[in-house]
Amino acid sequence: xxxxxxxxxxxxxxxxxxxxxxxxxxxxxxxxxxxxxxxxxxxxxxxxxxxxxxxxxxxxxxxxxxxxxxxxxxxxxxxxxxxxxxxxxxxxxxxxxxxxx
Numbered sequence: 278x279x280x281x282x283x284x285x286x287x288x289x290x291x292x293x294x295x296x297x298x299x300x301x302x303x304x305x306x307x308x309x310x311x312x313x314x315x316x317x318x319x320x321x322x323x324x325x326x327x328x329x330x331x332x333x334x335x336x337x338x339x340x341x342x343x344x345x346x347x348x349x350x351x352x353x354x355x356x357x358x359x360x361x362x363x364x365x366x367x368x369x370x371x372x373x374x375x376x377x378x
């Protein structure tokens with residue numbers, strides 16, 4: 278009988294498959310803590326809870342070696358969120374949006 282050498286998709290305690298967790302850890306800095314050259318700070322302000330501001334600032338300082346501004350990190354997080362959840366957001370939006378006429 279032929280042995281299957283595929284790596285099993287073992288689920289960790291937090292419900293994330295081990296392979297995905299390892300890939301996320303290896304590529305988090307590349308995915309979120311790199312500054313796009315054309316990225317510029319916007320003119321809008323947003324408000325964060327002090328807890329989240331502290332966490333995000335520490336991530337940028339430590340993992341990002343303080344080489345990326347907080348706004349750029351947040352833009353990357355939001356870009357990822359919209360890429361992952363685009364279909365679900367669109368579906369719910371279309372279900373709840375009622376036209377004027």
